[in-house]
Amino acid sequence: xxxxxxxxxxxxxxxxxxxxxxxxxxxxxxxxxxxxxxxxxxxxxxxxxxxxxxxxxxxxxxxxxxxxxxxxxxxxxxxxxxxxxxxxxxxxxxxxxxxxxxxxxxxxxxxxxxxxxxxxxxxxxxxxxxxxxxxxxxxxxxxxxxxxxxxxxxxxxxxxxxxxxxxxxxxxxxxxxxxxxxxxxxxxxxxxxxxxxxxxxxxxxxxxxxxxxxxxxxxxxxxxxxxxxxxxxxxxxxxxxxxxxxxxxxxxxxxxxxxxxxxxxxxxxxxxxx
Amino acid sequence: xxxxxxxxxxxxxxxxxxxxxxxxxxxxxxxxxxxxxxxxxxxxxxxxxxxxxxxxxxxxxxxxxxxxxxxxxxxxxxxxxxxxxxxxxxxxxxxxxxxxxxxxxxxxxxxxxxxxxxxxxxxxxxxxxxxxxxxxxxxxxxxxxxxxxxxxxxxxxxxxxxxxxxxxxxxxxxxxxxxxxxxxxxxxxxxxxxxxxxxxxxxxxxxxxxxxxxxxxxxxxxxxxxxxxxxxxxxxxxxxxxxxxxxxxxxxxxxxxxxxxxxxxxxxxxxxxx
Numbered sequence: 001x002x003x004x005x006x007x008x009x010x011x012x013x014x015x016x017x018x019x020x021x022x023x024x025x026x027x028x029x030x031x032x033x034x035x036x037x038x039x040x041x042x043x044x045x046x047x048x049x050x051x052x053x054x055x056x057x058x059x060x061x062x063x064x065x066x067x068x069x070x071x072x073x074x075x076x077x078x079x080x081x082x083x084x085x086x087x088x089x090x091x092x093x094x095x096x097x098x099x100x101x102x103x104x105x106x107x108x109x110x111x112x113x114x115x116x117x118x119x120x121x122x123x124x125x126x127x128x129x130x131x132x133x134x135x136x137x138x139x140x141x142x143x144x145x146x147x148x149x150x151x152x153x154x155x156x157x158x159x160x161x162x163x164x165x166x167x168x169x170x171x172x173x174x175x176x177x178x179x180x181x182x183x184x185x186x187x188x189x190x191x192x193x194x195x196x197x198x199x200x201x202x203x204x205x206x207x208x209x210x211x212x213x214x215x216x217x218x219x220x221x222x223x224x225x226x227x228x229x230x231x232x233x234x235x236x237x238x239x240x241x242x243x244x245x246x247x248x249x250x251x252x253x254x255x256x257x258x259x260x261x262x263x264x265x266x267x268x269x270x271x272x273x274x
Numbered sequence: 275x276x277x278x279x280x281x282x283x284x285x286x287x288x289x290x291x292x293x294x295x296x297x298x299x300x301x302x303x304x305x306x307x308x309x310x311x312x313x314x315x316x317x318x319x320x321x322x323x324x325x326x327x328x329x330x331x332x333x334x335x336x337x338x339x340x341x342x343x344x345x346x347x348x349x350x351x352x353x354x355x356x357x358x359x360x361x362x363x364x365x366x367x368x369x370x371x372x373x374x375x376x377x378x379x380x381x382x383x384x385x386x387x388x389x390x391x392x393x394x395x396x397x398x399x400x401x402x403x404x405x406x407x408x409x410x411x412x413x414x415x416x417x418x419x420x421x422x423x424x425x426x427x428x429x430x431x432x433x434x435x436x437x438x439x440x441x442x443x444x445x446x447x448x449x450x451x452x453x454x455x456x457x458x459x460x461x462x463x464x465x466x467x468x469x470x471x472x473x474x475x476x477x478x479x480x481x482x483x484x485x486x487x488x489x490x491x492x493x494x495x496x497x498x499x500x501x502x503x504x505x506x507x508x509x510x511x512x513x514x515x516x517x518x519x520x521x522x523x524x525x526x527x528x529x530x531x532x533x534x535x536x537x538x539x540x541x542x543x544x545x546x547x548x
Contacts, residue, residue: 119480139478168478179475186471187486189526190464193518195541197460197511201453204413204442205548206393208489212461215482216545220538227526227534237471238523242516244467249512252463252501260501264494267469271490274479 003155006061008032008076010042010051011222012121012129013093014067018047019132020163027159032057041127059083063156064111066092069225070100077103086110089156093118095180096230097143097173104145112152113145117176118165119184125219136164143170174233180226181233186241188223189234191216277429280335282306282350284316284325285496286395286403287367288341292321293406294437301433306331315401333357337430338385340366343499348377355383363430365390369454370504371417371447378419386426387419391450392439393458399493410438417444448507454500455507460515462497463508465490 005027007014014031021027029048032055033039039051050057055076058064064084066073073094081104084090090111094100097115104113120138122129140160144150150169160167170176191213198205227234251260279301281288288305295301303322306329307313313325324331329350332338338358340347347368355378358364364385368374371389378387394412396403414434418424424443434441444450465487472479501508525534 119478121480121482138480141478179478182472182475183479183483187468187482189519189522190468190486191482191545192522192538192541193515194461194464195544196518196522196537197514198456201456202544202548204393204415204453205457206395206412208395208461208465209457210548211485211488212464213545213548214485216538216541218542220535220542223538224531224535228529228531231527231529234526235523238519240471241467242519244470245463245512245516248463248466248470249509252508253505255502255505257498257502261494261498263470264466264490264497267466267490268492268494270469270476271465271487274476274484274487 002026002028003062004028004030004060005063005065005159006030006032006058007048007065007067008055008058008080009066009068009072010038010047011067011069011126012124013118014065015042015047015127015130016132016134017065017067017093017163018042019130020135021159022046022048023132024162026162027063030057030061038127045127045130047130055079056083059085061085061088063089063091063159066094069222070094070096070229071225074099074103078107081107081109081111084109084111088112089114089153091116091156095184095226097141097176099229101143101145101173112149114149114153114156115143115145115173116156117141117180119180120165123215123217125222133164138165139168140165141168141170141176143173143176177230178233178237181230181237182240185227185230185234186237188215188218188227189238190241276300276302277336278302278304278334279337279339279433280304280306280332281322281339281341282329282332282354283340283342283346284312284321285341285343285400286398287392288339289316289321289401289404290406290408291339291341291367291437292316293404294409295433296320296322297406298436300436301337304331304335312401319401319404321404329353330357333359335359335362337363337365337433340368343496344368344370344374344503345499348373351377352381355381355385358383358385360384362386363388363427365430367392369458369500371415371450373503375417375419375447386423388423388427388430389417389419389447390430391415391454393454394439397489397491407438412439413442414439415442415444415450417447417450451504452507452511455504455511456514459501459504459508460511462489462492462501463512464515
């Protein structure tokens, strides 16, 4: 029997997860959205079997996935957690984890709890960004609510693998948040900073600038959401980045050919191995 | 009669220019390279009519394009300039312009002199990076050796348009160099800085990091070449970038939702208009 997966929030990630689970026949998917219009559109797109606005539907599912923006999600956890079926699995796809894991650990729930973060996305907003292949080859971080929860999370791990992602277990949500600050939130901030500092030069920009600023086209509300729930790790990663950049600028200024070549060649090798 | 264009240096830019001029039947192209092997390979790829290692061949051309790396090019200008045919056009495709324009202005030549910079490129090295469509839709900066040279440069402008680029005249090479520092050299340095500061987190990177670091895969020698011939503009653009980034980090840290949203929305609009 296929498991029933309830997805709360049908944005780019929730919608793509629905599309991947339905398309690969891994689960019966039901969707819960704030707006009836979004539910109707998701049904029309054949992303899922049922969709509506009733949060209590989470009680029907074997797996409940909270896929709303992080700050919305934090408010939903206390309301959803008690309604989940005993033995079911409760997870989320929020892109910062410390606040969410704390919220999960504060509530009483009969469910197994595993916080999650698929490290995937594109710059299209909402259901316009749905892509059933979005998770293929991407890491999907999993953080158990308790050690017991990790053992009970086999079904979630199978679904994560089923949509093509690579489950990667972590214990510490702060470790996760520093990672995403370094490889995602700082690149976002750099994109905005480049756009802010480019002045009229932007009219002459080429591929290096386009690539480096691509993420700045993303939905502002989504970005605010992860930036403002990840302050301390972003501060730390920001300082590290400025320190690296200052070191490189110093090497350029001093004209130290040999030391600059060494730094560039090292970074190039690192990039080629990604 | 089709003009004869001599290209000195068959790397990614010189090779792509040869491919575009030949493919679109805009010119008879002859190539001059340091290594006979490169000349033979370019001939095999049918990028041009003739190729060899004799710098004196520049005397046969209506248009001479210096397409070697900037620091090599600076050494070639005094040797090439006197050999160019009277009335011919001498130009280059180097990616920084102050040192090159100064070198052009120091030499005696019977040619019309226009320094140039096609703002195009990819991360593949040498002839592996040849792409006859490389210049399509891209700006091609042109800086006259003297006001008279600008008037005489009609043939060059036609060839630039012919390969699909948009000629854009500038007077001041320093203006050019600050533009490329802002939209190209700083994105390169940010890519290296991101790779340097990412630590183990790199194993979890997604598209934002991949996009922001793509240029770091470029040939190190080419990058060294433009960084080390553009020190002052890079220093200035680097300071501007760090100041922008610090402002954004402060807004994140203060949790000022409204002011951060405003900055992000402004940058997003700017990105969408590129």
